[in-house]
Amino acid sequence: MTDWLLQQQGPLSVALLLLIALEHFATARIGIKLMYRLWLIVPVTLLVNNLPSEVLSVSSDSFTRYVVGMSPAFEVSQNDLLFTLWATGTSIIASLIVFQYWQLARSVTRPEPGDGNVWISQLASTPMLFGFVAPKILLPRYFTERLSQAQQQLVIEHEHTHMQRFDHVWNLVALVIATLFWFNPLVWLATRSYRINQELACDSLVLRNKSETEKLLYAKALVTCAEHTSFQLTTYPTFGEKSTMIKRLNLISEPLKASKVVGVAAIATFTLLIANTALANLPGNSVKADKVNLAVPVKRVAPLYPPQAAEQNIEGSVVLQFDITETGATDNITIVEAKPEGVFGQNAIKALKQWQYKPRIQGGKAQRQTGILVQLDFKLDNDTAANDAGYHDAEKINVAKSK
Secondary structure, eight states, X not given: OXXXXXXXXXXXXXXXXXXXXHHXXXXXXXXXXXXXXXXXXXXXXXXXXXXXXXXXXXXXXXXXXXXXXXXXXXXXXXXXXXHHHXXXXXXXXXXXXXXXXXXXXXXXXXXXXTOTTEEEESSOSSOEEEOSSSOEEEEOTTHHHHSOHHHHHHHHHHHHHHHHTTHHHHHHHHHHHHHHTTTOHHHHHHHHHHHHHHHHHHHHHHHTTOOHHHHHHHHHHHHHHHHTOOOOOOSSOBTTOHHHHHHHHHHHHSOOOOOHHXXXXXXHHHHHHHHHHHHHTSOOOOOOGGGXXXXXXXEOOOOOOOHHHHHTTOOEEEEEEEEEOTTSBEEEEEEEEEESTTTSHHHHHHHHTTOEEOOEEETTEEEOEEEEEEEEEEOOSGGGGGOTTSEXXXXXXEOOOOO
C-alpha cells in the first residue's frame, strides 16, 4: 500500500499544482464552467496511472536459498512504519468526517415549510448541502430572520443547483482523495481551490438570467452568510465560506469574458499530462533472460521460527514465488511448496513482505520483475547460530522451473 501511495504522488502533484495555479490566476479567463470541469483531471489522472499494463517477466533457471536459524534478527521495516503513520492519519481524518456527519445529522430539527428537502439545522452556521447519497439542504436558524424572501429563494436555488449538478457526489470523491493522500499538502490546497471553483460555477448558473437587482440581493445574502460562518473545521462546503467570498463578490460585480485561447491551452496542457502518464506506464522492450541478473535483496528480515515447531524439533522448508515491484518491494507472494505444510509458510511470507530489492532499471525506467523464487530452510542445528542475522546464504542451486 505504501509503495502504491508513493507511486501516485508524481502525476497527482503535477495535476494539483496546475489546477491550483489556474484557480488562482486564470479562472475568469478560462471560463468558470470549464475551470470547474477541469477538476475531473484529478480522478482521471489517478485512473490512468493505475491502468493495468503488461509487466516484465524475468525468466530464470535459478533461485536463491537461505537458511533460517533459531535466533533471527528482528528488523522493523521502514515501509511498515510509513504504513502505520499513513493509516493513523487516514483513520483520524475518516473519524472526523464520520463525527461531523453524525453531529450534523443530529442537529436537523424540522423541515422548512414549502420544500420537503430543506431543513433547519441547529449546528449549521450557513446554508449547506448535507449528505452524499440522498442530500438535504440545511439552513441555519437565522436564515428566515436575516434574509429577505427574495434572498432566501436565491440561496435555496443555489443549493438546489449543487444537487442537480451532483456536486455532493464529486465532493465525496474529493474527500476520498484527500483522506487517502492526506500527507501531501497540495491535496489540501487543491481542496480549497476546488471548492472555490465549485461555488463560482454554481453562482454562474444561478445568476445567468437574473437582473442586476437580484444579483445585488444575492451578493448581500452572501455577505450575511459569511458574517455568520463559524471557524469550526468542517468537511462540508458551505454557502458563505469567508475564504471564497471575495472572489465570488468580484465575479458577481465585474464578470470577465472567458478567452477561448486560454481555455483551449488549458485543455491541451491537461491532455498532454494524461497522455504522458499513460505512456509512462507502458512496458519497456523485453530483455533476454541471459541479460537479467539474479535478483539479490539489499535488505532481508529473517522469519520467526515457530516456537511449537522448535519444541517438537520440526525442521522444514518453504519455496516462495513473488514479484519485485518498480520500487524494489516484494509483491504477489505465493507458496510454491512447503514441507511440512502449514508450519512455516505464514512466517516465511510475513518476513518476505519486508524484504527490499534493488529496482531493475531499463531505459531509465524502473521495471517490475515477476516469477522470482526463493527457498527458506528452517533448521535447528547450531551451525546457523553463529550468523548474527539468523540465516546465511546457502549455495545457489539451479532448478528446472515447471511450466
